[in-house]
Amino acid sequence: MKMKTLPVALLALVVFAFTGQSHAATKCGANTGVTAKGKPIIVGGIHGNAPPGDFSASTDAAKAYFDCVNANGGIHGRPIDYRIENDQWNPELAAQAASKLVIDAGAVALVANGSFIEMAVNAGTYKKANIMSMAAACAISECFESSNIVSTNQGPLPSNLGATQYAQEELGSKNVGCIGLNIPNNGPWSCKASIDLMKARGGSGSMALLNPGAPDVNSALLEIISNGADTILMNLPAGLAIAVLKAAEEQDLRDQYVWIAPTPLYDLSVPKALGKYWDGKVFVNAELAPFQIGGPDAKNWKAVMDAYAKPEDPRDTFAQSGYLSATFFVKMMLAMNPKDIDNRAKVTQAIKNISGYRSDLMCGPYYVGDSDFHMPNHAGYMVQIINGGFKIVRECYEFDSAYFKPHIAIEKKLGLR
Numbered sequence: 001m002k003m004k005t006l007p008v009a010l011l012a013l014v015v016f017a018f019t020g021q022s023h024a025a026t027k028c029g030a031n032t033g034v035t036a037k038g039k040p041i042i043v044g045g046i047h048g049n050a051p052p053g054d055f056s057a058s059t060d061a062a063k064a065y066f067d068c069v070n071a072n073g074g075i076h077g078r079p080i081d082y083r084i085e086n087d088q089w090n091p092e093l094a095a096q097a098a099s100k101l102v103i104d105a106g107a108v109a110l111v112a113n114g115s116f117i118e119m120a121v122n123a124g125t126y127k128k129a130n131i132m133s134m135a136a137a138c139a140i141s142e143c144f145e146s147s148n149i150v151s152t153n154q155g156p157l158p159s160n161l162g163a164t165q166y167a168q169e170e171l172g173s174k175n176v177g178c179i180g181l182n183i184p185n186n187g188p189w190s191c192k193a194s195i196d197l198m199k200a201r202g203g204s205g206s207m208a209l210l211n212p213g214a215p216d217v218n219s220a221l222l223e224i225i226s227n228g229a230d231t232i233l234m235n236l237p238a239g240l241a242i243a244v245l246k247a248a249e250e251q252d253l254r255d256q257y258v259w260i261a262p263t264p265l266y267d268l269s270v271p272k273a274l275g276k277y278w279d280g281k282v283f284v285n286a287e288l289a290p291f292q293i294g295g296p297d298a299k300n301w302k303a304v305m306d307a308y309a310k311p312e313d314p315r316d317t318f319a320q321s322g323y324l325s326a327t328f329f330v331k332m333m334l335a336m337n338p339k340d341i342d343n344r345a346k347v348t349q350a351i352k353n354i355s356g357y358r359s360d361l362m363c364g365p366y367y368v369g370d371s372d373f374h375m376p377n378h379a380g381y382m383v384q385i386i387n388g389g390f391k392i393v394r395e396c397y398e399f400d401s402a403y404f405k406p407h408i409a410i411e412k413k414l415g416l417r
Helices: 057-070 091-104 118-129 156-170 187-200 217-226 238-250 270-274 296-308 317-335 344-352 402-413
Strands: 041-047 080-086 109-111 133-135 149-151 175-181 204-210 231-234 258-261 282-286 379-386 389-398
Touching: 041 057, 041 091, 057 080, 057 296, 057 317, 080 091, 091 118, 109 317, 109 344, 118 133, 118 149, 133 317, 156 175, 156 187, 156 231, 156 258, 156 282, 156 379, 156 389, 156 402, 175 187, 175 217, 187 204, 204 217, 217 238, 231 238, 238 258, 238 270, 270 379, 282 389, 296 317, 317 344
Parallel strands: 041 080, 041 109, 109 133, 133 149, 175 204, 175 231, 231 258, 258 282
Antiparallel strands: 282 379, 379 389
């Protein structure tokens, strides 16, 4: 996979405000400036929003982009009717959401899904119905090890690996303690990959798992410390990761450990939430381009969010990935024969045929393919929380793990390497 080369001068802090600015010009879909008025094309999206976290940023951003597309000609003159469901981290509600969108509404595809729950519940449903989910905020193994789900975000396994690899190579880490959620296809699955990486490099690691219904961050922190960790990996949604850091601050543990996290902590609100105590001490893996990179897609994402999203909608990695999933879906649909865009089977095949889509928001190409597993995004950035923002400390780099060998083989077969 060919990586992008960025100038060292980009090691600057992000200075970026979404409020109090005039709207920049947006580019969406056919970009005609004419409102689409034909028969709606039904597309679904499912997110989880309840304890232990809110993953609605992905569908919020997709909706903003689809609204922009509908204001600019839609898909061959037809608007996208984007219907969003919240699974509330409840398996029964997740199944009901999929049934409502896939069976009752007859959606041609799902776009920008984000949840701990729904992918595990619905992966079989999607395969049986021959519908693709172009997800954006995946957090469990089924999302990446299923035939009919593909995501623009990396998920916890690659993002944790990226953070762990950086800490081992640059911060002197020898024993990584991973704090995750006690959800078998989330916390244990993704923590284990980082522990395996440390062991493969002569180090060690352990994990402490939180009850998602009643997370006790203090106990988890003490457990990891008692296991001899010199590095704390917070494999958690942003709110819980912040809670871990606050608990550590109360015990004044900052300088005794290296503090790393996967991408959920890469959120513009986090530096302020953590305060000066943690300035320069927390390192976060960013699955997509940091906000200060400022390429064409990054600028358009900001413009679309400014013009079509709510001010309170998050501007974070999941919003970027929701935007990306939506843009890739629209690009694919516009390339289809207009007569076929209501045919789910043909839409599904067109999605599986996607190969070599590129964006300045991603380090490598986006592709799907006809496979029982999908993880096109397994390279990223590393940033440091400092001076109220994020400083890039490592530009696009691939993550080292045997887990990616089958993915790399597909990329070579597709001519992407």
